[in-house]
Amino acid sequence: SSGINAEYGGRQTLTYLQRQRSHAEVTHSDPMAAQRNMMVDIKQVKNFISQLGISKVELEEEEVKQILESLVFDGFVCRTYTLGEGGKRMTFYRAIKHQPLTSGVSRVPCGVCPLTTQCTPGGLVSPSSCKYMKEWLEF
Numbered sequence: 001s002s003g004i005n006a007e008y009g010g011r012q013t014l015t016y017l018q019r020q021r022s023h024a025e026v027t028h029s030d031p032m033a034a035q036r037n038m039m040v041d042i043k044q045v046k047n048f049i050s051q052l053g054i055s056k057v058e059l060e061e062e063e064v065k066q067i068l069e070s071l072v073f074d075g076f077v078c079r080t081y082t083l084g085e086g087g088k089r090m091t092f093y094r095a096i097k098h099q100p101l102t103s104g105v106s107r108v109p110c111g112v113c114p115l116t117t118q119c120t121p122g123g124l125v126s127p128s129s130c131k132y133m134k135e136w137l138e139f
Contacts, residue, residue, distance in 0.1 A: 009049065009067050014076050016040075016048050017095035039080060039092035042068065068093050073113065073132065109133050 017040065024038035046064045049055060071077035077093050084090040109132035110116055119125045127133050 009054065010071055012049065012052060012054060013045055013064075013067050014071055014095065016045065017071075017077055017093060021095040021097070035094070038094045040094070041090065041092050045093070073109075109136050 017038075020040055021038040024034045024036075028034035028037055042061050042064050045068060046059055046061060049059055049064065068077060068079075072079050072093070076096060078096055080092045080094065082090050082092065109130065110119070110127075113119070113130075113132070115125045119127065119130070121127065
């Protein structure tokens with residue numbers, strides 16, 4: 001268990017990504033340059049959280065990835081892949097400009113889930129074992 005409150009860590013991470021986006025939009029007139037400069041990787045977010053001092057222990061990259069992926073799932077952040085040196089796939093995240101709608105149907109977890117194609121009743125990923133589906137149904 002990490003020494004960070006996941007909800008608070010998520011809010012702080014989202015604020016960081018939104019600031020990155022705003023800064024990139026203000027400093028770059030070229031939209032492509034702005035988009036490149038608003039993207040951050042897991043290491044940058046890990047360093048940001050470390051500098052904030054909001055965690056009692058240093059977070060592992062996997063824990064930071066979980067925070068970022070929950071923001072992707074919730075519709076606040078998008079994930080982008082690029083090829084780095086040697087063809088290695090690199091993952092970057094950026095804040096989405098418009099916040100998601102919060103009405104019932106627009107928040108159905110399946111609509112934004114990256115695992116929808118693997119989701120089957122009784123499968124490893126399934127509606128009955130999906131924590132996001134359970135939370136949505138309890139709403």
